[in-house]
Amino acid sequence: MPYAKKESDKRILIIGLGRFGSSMALELINHGWEVLGMDSSPRLVQMFADALTHTVIADATDDEALRQIGAAQFTHAVVAIGSHLEESILATSQLVDLGVPDIWAKAVSRRHGRILEQVGAHHVVLPEHDMGERVAHLVSGRMLDYVEMEEGFSLGKTKAPKELIGLPLAETRVRQKYGITVVSVKHRGAAFTYASRETVLSKGDVIVVAGRTEDVERFAEAD
DSSP, rough: OOOOSSSSOOEEEOOOOOOOHHHHHHHHHTTOOEEEESSOHHHHHHHHHHSSSSSOOEEEEEEEEHHTTTGGGGGGEEEEEOOHHHHHHHHHHHHHHHSSSSEEEEEESHHHHHHHHHHHHHHHEEEEHHHHHHHHHHSSSSSSSEEETTTTTTEEEEEGGGBBSSSSSHHHHHHHHSSSSSEEEETTTTTEEETTTOOBBOTTTTEEEEEHHHHHHHHHHHO
16 A cells, blocks of 8 residues: 655655664654655564554565555655665666655765766765764874765864963964864853854863864864
8 A cells, every 4th residue: 555645744765674774764763753664675674663654575676666655755765775786776766766856875885876876866875984984084183073064074073272272263263274163162061052253262172163174184183
């Protein structure tokens, strides 16, 4: 029976219930989404049958199977198939043909990701690759956390260096010197808040900065 269309857009089809797909599905459930989990493996579908809103055993490369479950009625869909490249590409192509407006697809390499974009995926994620890059930045420098927003532009969380302590940010000329912007600050014992030109940092404060990746890395190495 097709999955009926509803007015709410907090409904998502997740194809592939491996580690990546299942963890995403469970997190979305925790945030109040309705999740239809789809996999060709009866074992995986059975494993998550009670945790997800709906589950179905089906082949995502079969356009008729996708039509029967009402895939075209979803605003959001995720192709979380990673190890079988042909299945991943075909499933993504089928969703594009059905007119799903927001398609996310998992890639295992940049080449795989480019192909997924070429067949019509709106968003491509490389979880293993991105996590490897992120950890490399954390291991090799002083950053406490790191997120690449897009190629060449990043957010970095780090402790405030000595040269920024005790002065309003406007007087530190940090943007002119490093090419980054301090966007938020966490004072000792407080929550993160927006940084302004008047913000004065203290020893032990944690800040989040934004800028070109190389500038964020250079700033994180400042004493």
